[in-house]
Amino acid sequence: MNQPQRNRNNQRRRPQAKRPGAADIWRSPGELPEIEPIALAHSPAVLLQSLGDPPLHDGKEASVVLATIIDRAAGLAAALALSAELLRQDADD
Numbered sequence: 001m002n003q004p005q006r007n008r009n010n011q012r013r014r015p016q017a018k019r020p021g022a023a024d025i026w027r028s029p030g031e032l033p034e035i036e037p038i039a040l041a042h043s044p045a046v047l048l049q050s051l052g053d054p055p056l057h058d059g060k061e062a063s064v065v066l067a068t069i070i071d072r073a074a075g076l077a078a079a080l081a082l083s084a085e086l087l088r089q090d091a092d093d
Contacts, residue, residue, distance in 0.1 A: 037088035038081040044074035 045067035053059035054066075081087040 035086065038078075038086050039088045039090075040078055041074060045070040 048063070048066055048070060053063050056062050078087065
């Protein structure tokens, strides 16, 4: 047999959450912090490698592909930082 449909009006309603006050979106923002030079990571994929191989059929190959993507993204980020003259210049480089 079919179950009768529940009437949603019979269910208890949750109390309405209080909405925060209106925000002034056109206010002047505060001062920006000083720009700090960006340091390059020696091994950008080390965090991924610390997690081990992903639990996939071919996890080792997936790790290699993901590490390659991370290294490429880090290289592009370094090039962008260099073009904006934000790359930290170390004495040992």
